[in-house]
Amino acid sequence: MATANLAAQFRDTVGKGAARKLRTAGSIPAVIYGHGRDPQALAINTYSLERLLEKISYRTTVIELEMGGASARTLIREIQRHPFRKQILHVDFQELVAGEKVAVRVPLVFVGTPEGVRTGGGILDQVMHELQISVDPSNIPNHIDVDVAALTIGHSLHVRDVKVPDGVEVLDVANATVCVCSIPKAVEEPTPEAAAEGATAAAEPELIRRAKGDEEGAEGEAAPEGKPEGKGEGKGEAKK
Numbered sequence: 001m002a003t004a005n006l007a008a009q010f011r012d013t014v015g016k017g018a019a020r021k022l023r024t025a026g027s028i029p030a031v032i033y034g035h036g037r038d039p040q041a042l043a044i045n046t047y048s049l050e051r052l053l054e055k056i057s058y059r060t061t062v063i064e065l066e067m068g069g070a071s072a073r074t075l076i077r078e079i080q081r082h083p084f085r086k087q088i089l090h091v092d093f094q095e096l097v098a099g100e101k102v103a104v105r106v107p108l109v110f111v112g113t114p115e116g117v118r119t120g121g122g123i124l125d126q127v128m129h130e131l132q133i134s135v136d137p138s139n140i141p142n143h144i145d146v147d148v149a150a151l152t153i154g155h156s157l158h159v160r161d162v163k164v165p166d167g168v169e170v171l172d173v174a175n176a177t178v179c180v181c182s183i184p185k186a187v188e189e190p191t192p193e194a195a196a197e198g199a200t201a202a203a204e205p206e207l208i209r210r211a212k213g214d215e216e217g218a219e220g221e222a223a224p225e226g227k228p229e230g231k232g233e234g235k236g237e238a239k240k
Contacts (some may be wrong), residue, residue, distance in 0.1 A: 001140050002061040006052055008032075008042040010068055019090070032065065033072060034095030038071050038146060042067065043089060051225055053079075059105055060140050065093060073137065075102060098135040103171060105130045106141055107163075110238065112149030116181035123151040128178045131162065134169040156180035 007102055008030065011022070020031040022043055030042040058076040065074045081088055093147040096102065107130055116122035146162055160174040 001138055002056060002142055003064060003205070004052055004056050005059050005064045005066065006048065007066045011041045011043045019196070023087075023089070027089060030091040030093060032067075032072075032095055033092040034072075035097045035100060037095055046088070049088065049091070055140070057107070060107075060142055062096065062137055062140065062180065063093065068093050072096075075137070093118065098189070099136070101134045101136055101169075102140075103132060103134050104140055105132050107143045109145050110179065111147050112150035113146045114148045114181045116151055116153035119154045121184070122181045123180055123184050123193045124148060124151070125180050126178075127180065128159075128172075131159070131164075132171040133164065134171055136167060139165070139167050141168070146188065148179060148181075151179070152179045153181050153183055230236050 009027075011018075013031070014029075022029050023046070025044040028046050028049060030044050031039050032042055033039040037236050058079070061075075063074045063076060065072050065107075072093075073096040076091060076095060077094045078092040079088060082088040094102070108126075108128060110124070110126060114122065114124050117124055133144075135141075144162065144164055146157065149155065151157065157178045157180075158174065159170060159172045159176045161179060162170070162178060164170060
């Protein structure tokens with residue numbers, strides 16, 4: 001289990017206007033909630049939080065949150081960011097209670113080279129990259145290993161095949177595919193004869209000419225819609 005420390009201050013003002021002023025002053029609005037605790041508004045130093053997020057995987061790291069002389073073990077449940085910038089707008093912390101399990105998403109680490117890749121020229125397609133588990137906060141693993149060394153071409157591993165540490169309950173569907181070893185798609189290369197024909201065609205483009213009668217017919221087809229063909233010629237004959 002990974003842990004980290006972070007300082008926070010309680011705040012009394014809430015709302016969009018108060019949050020905007022808080023960000024301008026160099027802090028991020030946050031809230032802490034949990035079992036038996038009413039949601040409490042907090043303020044976190046922007047620089048401190050950004051530096052912390054660069055060093056940890058926040059989904060699996062327990063944050064010791066220092067608040068006004070007291071502390072609480074928490075998990076970051078949600079980070080809201082600006083849609084166009086990387087600016088953090090709001091953070092949700094969940095307080096952890098001893099003996100109460102939490103649901104978290106843990107990254108998967110694929111270990112070994114599949115036999116189908118080593119001997120058959122296959123490729124490993126990683127379908128899932130995380131596993132959702134239920135676990136005591138003190139036993140949250142940083143990651144879960146998936147041994148793929150024995151995987152052959154055409155075979156796959158499912159959630160039920162992944163070995164997890166004791167005390168960890170997997171919440172994902174048991175028959176969901178985690179990874180598969182497959183044959184790479186073949187790229188069809190042109191034959192020498194086809195390549196030669198293509199080169200000849202490119203070097204000698206076909207020249208198409210219209211017969212004189214066809215050109216006159218084409219001009220007639222290009223006349224504006226709704227104007228009867230030959231109507232203008234009739235008027236000319238009348239004048240003669």
